[in-house]
Amino acid sequence: MKILSREQFYEADRRTLSAEGIPGEALMERAATRVFDWLHARLEGAPVPVFVFCGVGNNGGDGLVVARHLLDHGYTVDVFVVDYSQARSEDFLTNLKRLKGRKKWPEYLDQGSPLPEIPANGVIIDAIFGIGLNRPPDPWVADLIRHLNSSGAFVLSIDMPSGLYLHRVPEDPSAVVGADVLLTFMAPKLVFFLPQTGVFAERWEVLDIGQDPVYMEEAEAAYNLVGREMVRTFYRPRTKFSHKGTYGHALVLGGSHGKIGAVALAAKAALASGAGLVTACVPECGYVPLQAQLPEVMVLTTPGFSEHTELPDVGAAQVCGIGMGMGTGEPVQKAFLAWLEKMQTPVLLDADALNILSLHPADLHRIPGGSILTPHPGELKRLVGPWKDDFDKLEKALVFAGAHKCILVVKGAHTMVFAQGKGYVNTTGNPGMATAGSGDVLSGMITGLLAQGYEPLQAALLGVYLHGRAGDLGASRTGYEALTATEIISSISQAFLELSGPAGPDQKHTAGG
Incomplete structure (x- = not known):
């Protein structure tokens, strides 16, 4: 609409x-x-x-x-x-x-x-x-x-x-x-x-x-609503004669001592969103926790026990989502900027990847065209500067996305996606999703969709819609206060089932969700 x-x-x-x-x-x-x-x-x-x-x-x-x-x-x-x-x-x-x-x-x-x-x-x-x-x-x-x-x-x-x-x-x-x-x-x-x-x-x-x-x-x-009927136009159901390689290999890179859970949530969400293979790259302190709790995920470690001191090439993975729980220490900053300079294909940048870029605005030109950035309001302000009101914020987001040829996913009650001079307003989601790890789940979902070959803008739009819908389904069971990021992941499957079901009108839109 x-x-x-x-x-x-x-x-x-x-x-x-x-x-x-x-x-x-x-x-x-x-x-x-x-x-x-x-x-x-x-x-x-x-x-x-x-x-x-x-x-x-x-x-x-x-x-x-x-x-x-x-x-x-x-x-x-x-x-x-x-x-x-x-x-x-x-x-x-x-x-x-x-x-x-x-x-x-x-x-x-x-x-x-x-x-x-x-x-x-x-x-x-x-x-x-x-x-x-x-x-x-x-x-x-x-x-x-x-x-x-x-x-x-x-x-x-x-x-x-x-x-x-x-x-x-x-x-x-x-x-x-x-x-x-x-x-x-x-x-x-x-x-x-x-x-x-x-x-x-x-x-x-x-x-x-x-x-x-x-x-x-x-x-x-200039703006469009993101609803079920829109995303159904580019949703790709699985085909009978396919295998895990058909659905891509995603690399989720981040984590630091005490924040390995952020990578675990993102990796699990990437799998639940349909990626054929997922590798989680963490510092050495994250190896045992990830290997123990996520048997479906391959684990890669980098030098340094508590934080990344260097970052690997993407390797066999088709796409990479980076930044969740990564930290912003000096060694991590150097490793990330050196890694970003080598990247030639779109990546998803979240959390501390964005915080590092806000500390080094001269390096924003290193972002590969078509990359997806997923800031929450605080991270957005560090990237684009303060705004006088909500309309000024939208204008700054549009200008930033255009200047850096990226897709900007601004998280909020109505998550908005900015790309190619236009804005897209998501219609799913609820206040219960204002909870720790919800953003990591969204980043993992979009990364998983990128791995399956969705165009970056399609991956962002489908990701925010499914993420919000999974949150709505989870909240219908737990209520807003008890909704957790893990519950959102558990509801991704039902969100996909609804999406692939018979065509029908979008749900009625209401303010705040």
């Missing part, structure tokens, strides 16, 4: 109206009726008071349509027009007239109006601002929004939580509606997936309002 810009949303509307030969009010009626249908299916005529807050633009027009349908179905509805501007959209005025035709006159709110009383058992429909908001709400409107947020009532926002911009972080978070449910039109918005802006919608759903399918197919989005 594509994540569109404001201009693309407007163009989709224009193309739809042209293709169908309908006026804007007809498309508004269609969209807002979908909102009503969603709400009515859940309220089922329950005698709860509904409070509809409408702006004076098209988002407010949507709210007026919903209010009219609620009245037609016998609900108790109070309608408020938040009169923040003298300008009104034509479709707002059309639907205001239709509402008055039902003998329902809204109450107008302005700077001097008292704040309406809203009981905690009520339902608020937020239709004040939509995607066109480009400046902070007036102070009195901000006070109204804070009043809505403190009411304790259930809040349903239409298309966007009012006060939230489409492409930047709000100046005053308290002046943004906190929606219990957000029903958005056509496609998700990038702000739903960022820590500073995704918090304003507890749950969100995309409503299909019949936008022109030709335009929706043609639109070139």
Whole structure:
């Protein structure tokens, strides 16, 4: 699914109206009726008071349509027009007239109006601002929004939580509606997936309002969602006449005294992701632990008991994932930089490999083109520098990936992949995955997929999707708090089974996972 810009949303509307030969009010009626249908299916005529807050633009027009349908179905509805501007959209005025035709006159709110009383058992429909908001709400409107947020009532926002911009972080978070449910039109918005802006919608759903399918197919989005149907397009099921050599040989290189477990997790995840052979390369202190706990993995040691003092060539392995638990001591730094200079094919760089590069920015040019870097937020900041907000972080990530011709996997609640000037937002995963070793598992999985011949970008996208889905499956058994990296590995098999099963729609997307 594509994540569109404001201009693309407007163009989709224009193309739809042209293709169908309908006026804007007809498309508004269609969209807002979908909102009503969603709400009515859940309220089922329950005698709860509904409070509809409408702006004076098209988002407010949507709210007026919903209010009219609620009245037609016998609900108790109070309608408020938040009169923040003298300008009104034509479709707002059309639907205001239709509402008055039902003998329902809204109450107008302005700077001097008292704040309406809203009981905690009520339902608020937020239709004040939509995607066109480009400046902070007036102070009195901000006070109204804070009043809505403190009411304790259930809040349903239409298309966007009012006060939230489409492409930047709000100046005053308290002046943004906190929606219990957000029903958005056509496609998700990038702000739903960022820590500073995704918090304003507890749950969100995309409503299909019949936008022109030709335009929706043609639109070139800067960001795309990574879901089941996307990764199925390049997933490669195993064939009958194959052997372990068919699925590649992965080298997982890292570890130091006390951190051998990081390599063990990555190696085990590489195997569970389908690599035919896996070799783990560790300093001498890791030989016995790895050989004892992972009989399927071959073990290679380097000189030095507690840390790597030199690193081997990849050798027979097709690909290498390096850095997990490796340490950043001076001998390790020298060994890693010398090793990286000899590499000619894409590698996966994680953890201390990234930390060493951040200490030696002049050596970033040594990263082979097409390599995959998997930083968590702290490692990313050391690589690209500090950012002022989430949107600045995305821009820095895109610039870094382009400058170094690499694939940047930025781990988080919605892991994002940056490559070739585009961003990809993962839809799987949950808060339970914020646990030790989860990142090592992801690196091992992507390395295992690379070994099987997936293109680097495909390996990254498939890896983050399966990693998140395995985490979701594991959490369904353990809960968030008890989820461990080992449990995630145990769930990789079920994630693959789901992926290879009958085609079906992606799961509903929700904020935060």
